[in-house]
Amino acid sequence: MAKSIDVTDLDIYYGDFKAVEDVNVTIPAKQVTAFIGPSGCGKSTFLRALNRMHEVIPGAYVDGKVLVDGQDLYAVEVDPVAVRRQVGMVFQRPNPFPTMSIYENVIAGMRLNNKKMKKSEADDVVESALRAADLWGEVNERLARPGSGLSGGQQQRLCIARAIAVQPQVLLMDEPCSALDPISTSAIEDLIHELKANYTIVIVTHNMQQAARVSDDTAFFNLVGTGKPGRLIEFGETRKIFSNPDEKATEDYISGRFG
Amino acid sequence: MTPPTQTLKQRPGADGPRGSGPLNTQDQALHTRTLPRFAPLGLLAAATAVSVGISLALGWNRAAMVVVAAILYLVAINLVSRSVENGRRATDRTVTGLVTIAFLIALLPLTTLLYTVLSNGLGALSGEFFSASMRNIIGEGGGIYHAIWGTLIVTGLATLMSVPIGVFTAIYLVEYGKGALARWITFLVDVMTGIPSIVAGLFAYALFVLFLGPGVRSGFGGAVALSVLMVPVVVRATEEMLKLVPNELREASYALGVPRWRTIVKVVLRTASAGIATGVTLAVARVIGETAPLLVIAGSTDSVNFNPFDGRMATLPVFTFYAYSEPGVPAEFSVERAWGAALVLILIVLVLNLIARLISRAYSPKTGR
Amino acid sequence: MADSSNELTRPVKRLGDRIFSGTALGAGVLILVTLAGVGLFLTIEGLPGFTADSSATQPADNFVGLAGPLVFGTVLSATLALMLAVPLAVGVALFISHYAPRRLSQGLGYLVDLLAAVPSVVYGLWGIIFLAPKLVPIYRWLENNVGWIPFFSGPTLASGRNMATVAVVLAVMILPIITAICREIFLQTPTLHEEAALALGATRWEMIRMAVFPYGRSGIVSAAMLGLGRALGETLAVTLVLSPAILYSFNFIGAQNPSTIASNIALQFPEASGLEVSVLIATGLVLFLITFVVNFAARAVVNRRSEFSGAN
Numbered sequence: 001m002a003k004s005i006d007v008t009d010l011d012i013y014y015g016d017f018k019a020v021e022d023v024n025v026t027i028p029a030k031q032v033t034a035f036i037g038p039s040g041c042g043k044s045t046f047l048r049a050l051n052r053m054h055e056v057i058p059g060a061y062v063d064g065k066v067l068v069d070g071q072d073l074y075a076v077e078v079d080p081v082a083v084r085r086q087v088g089m090v091f092q093r094p095n096p097f098p099t100m101s102i103y104e105n106v107i108a109g110m111r112l113n114n115k116k117m118k119k120s121e122a123d124d125v126v127e128s129a130l131r132a133a134d135l136w137g138e139v140n141e142r143l144a145r146p147g148s149g150l151s152g153g154q155q156q157r158l159c160i161a162r163a164i165a166v167q168p169q170v171l172l173m174d175e176p177c178s179a180l181d182p183i184s185t186s187a188i189e190d191l192i193h194e195l196k197a198n199y200t201i202v203i204v205t206h207n208m209q210q211a212a213r214v215s216d217d218t219a220f221f222n223l224v225g226t227g228k229p230g231r232l233i234e235f236g237e238t239r240k241i242f243s244n245p246d247e248k249a250t251e252d253y254i255s256g257r258f259g
Numbered sequence: 260m261t262p263p264t265q266t267l268k269q270r271p272g273a274d275g276p277r278g279s280g281p282l283n284t285q286d287q288a289l290h291t292r293t294l295p296r297f298a299p300l301g302l303l304a305a306a307t308a309v310s311v312g313i314s315l316a317l318g319w320n321r322a323a324m325v326v327v328a329a330i331l332y333l334v335a336i337n338l339v340s341r342s343v344e345n346g347r348r349a350t351d352r353t354v355t356g357l358v359t360i361a362f363l364i365a366l367l368p369l370t371t372l373l374y375t376v377l378s379n380g381l382g383a384l385s386g387e388f389f390s391a392s393m394r395n396i397i398g399e400g401g402g403i404y405h406a407i408w409g410t411l412i413v414t415g416l417a418t419l420m421s422v423p424i425g426v427f428t429a430i431y432l433v434e435y436g437k438g439a440l441a442r443w444i445t446f447l448v449d450v451m452t453g454i455p456s457i458v459a460g461l462f463a464y465a466l467f468v469l470f471l472g473p474g475v476r477s478g479f480g481g482a483v484a485l486s487v488l489m490v491p492v493v494v495r496a497t498e499e500m501l502k503l504v505p506n507e508l509r510e511a512s513y514a515l516g517v518p519r520w521r522t523i524v525k526v527v528l529r530t531a532s533a534g535i536a537t538g539v540t541l542a543v544a545r546v547i548g549e550t551a552p553l554l555v556i557a558g559s560t561d562s563v564n565f566n567p568f569d570g571r572m573a574t575l576p577v578f579t580f581y582a583y584s585e586p587g588v589p590a591e592f593s594v595e596r597a598w599g600a601a602l603v604l605i606l607i608v609l610v611l612n613l614i615a616r617l618i619s620r621a622y623s624p625k626t627g628r
Numbered sequence: 629m630a631d632s633s634n635e636l637t638r639p640v641k642r643l644g645d646r647i648f649s650g651t652a653l654g655a656g657v658l659i660l661v662t663l664a665g666v667g668l669f670l671t672i673e674g675l676p677g678f679t680a681d682s683s684a685t686q687p688a689d690n691f692v693g694l695a696g697p698l699v700f701g702t703v704l705s706a707t708l709a710l711m712l713a714v715p716l717a718v719g720v721a722l723f724i725s726h727y728a729p730r731r732l733s734q735g736l737g738y739l740v741d742l743l744a745a746v747p748s749v750v751y752g753l754w755g756i757i758f759l760a761p762k763l764v765p766i767y768r769w770l771e772n773n774v775g776w777i778p779f780f781s782g783p784t785l786a787s788g789r790n791m792a793t794v795a796v797v798l799a800v801m802i803l804p805i806i807t808a809i810c811r812e813i814f815l816q817t818p819t820l821h822e823e824a825a826l827a828l829g830a831t832r833w834e835m836i837r838m839a840v841f842p843y844g845r846s847g848i849v850s851a852a853m854l855g856l857g858r859a860l861g862e863t864l865a866v867t868l869v870l871s872p873a874i875l876y877s878f879n880f881i882g883a884q885n886p887s888t889i890a891s892n893i894a895l896q897f898p899e900a901s902g903l904e905v906s907v908l909i910a911t912g913l914v915l916f917l918i919t920f921v922v923n924f925a926a927r928a929v930v931n932r933r934s935e936f937s938g939a940n
Contacts, residue, residue: 056513058437081642085516095507099529109515112525159511166515322762351831358727361719362736365807368754368800369743375758376750427655435649436656444656446927447663453854453923454666454916455861457890461912465669473905487662494659520648548747551863551890555897576749580864583753601750608745616738 003069003169003200004029005050010064011229012042012049014057019045021229023064025219032196034211034238035204037221038253042230043204046221047172050202051087052080068170085109088168092175094155096147096162103143105158106130109166125165132198133161134191153184157191164199171195173203177210189214208254212242220250292343299336299352306331329360376602383599393561393573398589403600405563406578409478412567413557413574414547416482417489422539424486425493426528432494433501434523451491459487460552467556478567481557481574485546492545496538500531533622537615544611548604550576575604670913676903677910684903687874695911697874701886702915705791705866706859708880709798714852717803721810726836737811744804752868755797760788760869767792767881779880789871792880797865802855809854813847814840846929853926857919863890889915 005027012020020042027033035043048054049062052073066073073083096105106126110117117125126143130136135157139150147158156176163171173192177185192201192214205211211218218241220234234247245251310328313319319327333356340349385402392405428448432441463484467475504527512522528535558571559581579600586593677684678691688694720740724733764784771782784790821839830838841848872887872895879885887895889911897908 051514053510053514056510079642081513081516081518083516084514089510089514091507091510091514093507095505095511097508097511097526097530099532108512109517112512112515112517112521114521162511162515347831347834351833354833354836355727358719358723361716362723362728364716365720365740365743365803368803369739369746371758372746372750372754375754379757424655424658427652428659431649431652431656435652440656444659446931447660449927449930450920450923451659451663453857453861453919453926455857455863455890455919457861457863457893458666458670458912458916458919461673461893461909462666462669465673465909466665468673469669474901487666490659490662518642518645520642520645523648544745548745548749550747550749551894554863554894558898576747576864579749579753580868584868597753601747601753604747605750608747609742612742612745 005170005200005202006065006067007050008065008067010046010049010062010066012045012054012062013060015059018229020049020221021231023232025232025235027200027202028217029200030196030198031216032192032201032203032214033217033219034215035202035219035221036206036208036211036253037230037233038223039206040230041221041223043219043221044174045230046232047174047202047204048089050170050172051089052083053089055080085166086168087170087172088163088166089172089174090156090159090163090176093179094152094159096150096155096158098146098148100147101144102139102147102150102158105147106161106165108162129161129165130158132164132195133157134187134194135161151184153180153187156180156184156188160188160191160195164195168199170200170202173201175204175206178206185210208242212238218242220245220247220253222249222253291345293348294340294343294352298339299356302335302339303328303332306335329356332356333360373605376598376605379595379598380600380602383595384602388596388599392563393578394563396561397587399592401596403575403578403596403603405560406573406575406600407603408563408565409557409572409574410547410576412565413478413481413485413553413572414543416479416567417485417546418539418543420482420486421489421493421542425490425542426497426535428490428494429497429501430523430528432498434519434527448491448494451487452495454487455551456484456488456549457551457555459484460555462487463552463556476556476558476571477569478557478564478572481553481572482567484552484556485549488549488552489542489546492542493539496542497531497535500534500538501527503534504530533618537619540611540615540618544608544615547611548576548608550580553577554580575600575607579604666916667913670909670916674906674910674913677906677908680903680907684907691907691910694874694907695889695914697876697886698889698892698911699914699918700876701791701872702860702888702890702918704878704886705794705798705888706856708791708795709802709859710852710856712795712799713803713806713855714848716799717806717851717855718810718848720803720807721814722836722840724807724811725814726832726840737808740804740807742804743800744808748801748862748864749868751797751801752865755793755865755869756787756789759796760793762788763793763796764788770881778878781879782881783883784881785871785883787871789869789885790881790883791870791877791885794866794869794885795880797869798859798862801862801865802858805858806851806855809851810844810848813844813851817843850926850929853922853929857922857926860919860922861890861915863894866891867894 007023007025007027010020010023011018023046035047037043045054050066050073054060054062062074064074068087072078073087097108100108103126104111106129107117107122110122110125127136127140130139135154138154139158147155150158156179160171160176177188180188189210192203195201196216203211203214215238217236218238219232220241221230222233223230234241234245234250236246241250242254245254307328309331310324313327314324333353336356337349337353340352387400388402389407390404391400391402393401394405428444432445436444460481463480464475466483467477467480508526508530509522512526513519517525553574554577557574557577559577560571560573564570564572579597582593582597582600586597680691682689685691685694688697724736724740728736764786767780767782767784767788767790770780771784774780775782817840821843822835825835825838866888870885870887870891871883872891873884875884875886877884877886893908893912896904900908
């Protein structure tokens with residue numbers, strides 16, 4: 001079910017401001033790809049462009065092509081809502097729906113779309129999504145409790161379960177561990193390892209070690225200058241990027257961080 | 260007693276000077292003479308005693324006694340502080356007294372009003388008072404059955420009309436509206452909160468006259484008039500609540516492939532529902548006591564009328580007004596009914612306010628993170 | 629789920645979204661239409677009233693003769709109420725925001741808000757039964773001792789039903805709205821400003837004068853104007869308390885008091901017919917325009933303030 005993503009000549013705008021410029025990249029299927037780079041370099045913006053979450057912000061639009069399995073997400077007749085069902089997303093801060101129980105949170109993707117489901121069917125979806133998110137053992141006794149009652153790390157795994165319950169082909173993660181403690185972070189990283197068997201995963205991170213630990217490929221974004229759009233500087237296997245990058249900027253950034 | 264010291268920095272809300280801090284224990288320059296902590300209370304007691312004495316001697320009533328005591332206290336604290344401390348402190352202490360007195364004065368109407376209504380109205384309450392209308396009643400007996408139904412029907416209809424309009428307008432303003440139109444709506448909703456209630460009644464009358472001819476009266480007209488007053492309140496309250504829903508929840512929903520309108524209905528509105536319920540309850544409490552518009556368009560009758568589209572409909576506030584202002588020949592029974600109806604009305608309003616606070620208290624912590 | 633290449637393809641703008649956003653927009657526009665409708669329908673029904681002859685404008689000879697004293701009475705009562713309410717409201721708001729213990733201030737705020745919830749007809753009853761008799765001794769004293777001032781020339785009615793009592797009742801009724809807004813604004817005073825003043829050695833009152841009042845001045849002005857708008861339109865309390873007449877008078881404690889527009893409508897409307905109704909609606913239109921201008925001005929002040937302060 002996982003698909004690769006082909007991006008060609010992508011420019012991203014907020015109104016008149018060009019935030020990201022001229023990205024060309026192929027993100028391989030069933031791999032973990034990490035986006036790294038300094039703050040404001042456009043990596044999160046680019047991530048949000050991959051499931052058209054970008055255009056939720058008024059005045060934001062893109063120019064270029066993003067192909068998932070040969071289908072251009074930005075073609076005229078494509079429905080952004082349908083795109084997001086196939087390209088799921090996990091956010092920086094865990095955001096379970098506060099009015100819903102753990103159970104309801106997991107099947108929120110179906111319930112909110114009024115998809116009719118049998119009880120047994122819904123139970124199965126909840127269990128398999130929670131198992132896939134390594135959360136089943138911790139919450140199966142209290143599925144009816146509010147999702148906001150869990151710890152931060154559990155909440156984030158709940159959000160991952162919620163995202164994979166709609167069975168997307170791609171999972172985008174926007175700094176999913178930045179609000180979590182080291183133990184929760186480690187649990188999420190383990191989870192990412194398991195998930196890549198079934199999903200194409202793209203993760204934005206500020207944490208170099210995390211990028212090195214979890215990803216197969218790494219893309220380095222950087223600003224050309226202040227006020228200028230961000231650009232994709234280098235893309236390649238994580239091992240190569242971290243040990244022997246082609247670009248001077250990449251090496252500076254990585255070595256600066258590793259000191 | 261701790262040695263009197265002056266603290267350099269005093270937090271707002273803290274009353275009177277603090278004890279010695281680390282700064283001012285040794286430094287002589289920071290030592291100024293300060294009134295002891297009990298000084299204001301002592302002066303207040305003295306002022307009260309003097310005032311009571313004068314009042315007893317001259318035969319003044321209690322109100323004059325309190326006023327004199329307050330004035331004596333203000334003068335005394337000013338003079339004492341001026342002589343012991345300095346002019347600036349004296350002014351500060353006087354203002355503190357003034358502000359406290361202002362608050363106590365503000366409490367007077369509420370307490371005397373509740374007392375007056377309770378003492379005059381309690382005697383009117385009886386089984387008959389709640390179960391009988393005023394049909395064929397002259398003098399003693401009768402009740403507010405018809406007026407209670409009228410108030411429920413008119414307010415209920417007004418709520419049914421105002422809540423959808425108000426909530427959808429708030430949704431437009433928060434979720435969709437960006438341009439000049441949204442700014443104008445926001446501004447005019449504010450202005451609309453200031454429409455005098457009697458003008459709302461005249462508007463409903465003028466509107467219905469166009470279709471139904473002169474002299475029209477109906478409960479539905481009253482509901483339209485109340486809606487004009489209620490919609491802006493609902494819009495404001497809902498708008499505030501929708502703005503409190505974190506954007507992350509909207510994004511989480513979009514990211515699950517949920518269309519915008521479903522996100523608004525099932526995530527945003529649901530998260531804000533307790534707050535909206537609070538706002539609507541307060542809005543109902545506000546219009547349920549409105550008299551003027553109903554006087555104009557709903558009119559008054561002695562009988563039960565369940566049909567809001569046909570004819571006059573009695574309501575509690577209008578009943579109260581007429582029972583007092585046109586009591587008929589043995590006036591005391593009607594006036595007593597007026598107080599009874601006023602008491603019922605005020606109880607309804609207080610209960611609605613209480614419900615609103617309970618709703619918001621029970622649900623408010625959940626929306627936060 | 630995986631066989632999805634054509635599942636992406638749907639109408640770009642969903643029907644549900646279109647209906648929903650359309651409904652929301654419609655509700656917003658309906659509010660604009662309603663506000664315009666209030667002006668429009670009052671004009672349509674009230675227009676004949678402006679030119680009505682003495683048969684419909686009793687006791688005056690023409691519309692201006694009737695509406696003039698009513699506007700006078702309306703503005704006078706509201707202004708007096710405002711003069712009483714604003715200083716008190718500022719004091720109460722200060723007490724709640726800066727003097728009362730933090731834990732109590734929210735509850736005290738509720739208490740003042742409760743004043744706003746009391747129906748106006750109940751205020752009217754309270755004003756006429758409880759308050760007015762209590763004020764009569766003061767009126768008597770004023771009449772006997774400073775009666776040479778035109779405001780207090782009397783003669784005082786034993787019932788106390790005069791302009792001064794109306795002003796007090798109206799002041800009580802607008803107190804909560806002015807207090808609520810002032811309280812909000814005082815609480816928003818930047819802590820940095822307050823601490824800067826305190827660090828200069830200011831007393832609490834000096835801090836309030838240096839930091840809180842300058843920050844909240846326009847807020848107090850607009851709160852007062854909103855209170856004024858409320859007082860201008862208040863009906864039942866005035867109807868019940870005032871002993872009304874159609875005349876110009878600055879005698880606050882006399883037997884003959886200028887009535888107000890709203891109170892006059894409430895008294896006359898139930899019995900009015902034909903052209904009399906038009907006259908009353910025309911006076912209502914005048915009231916609407918007055919309150920509209922006052923509220924418009926108040927909101928404009930508030931909005932300009934929020935732009936400057938960067939709030940919202």
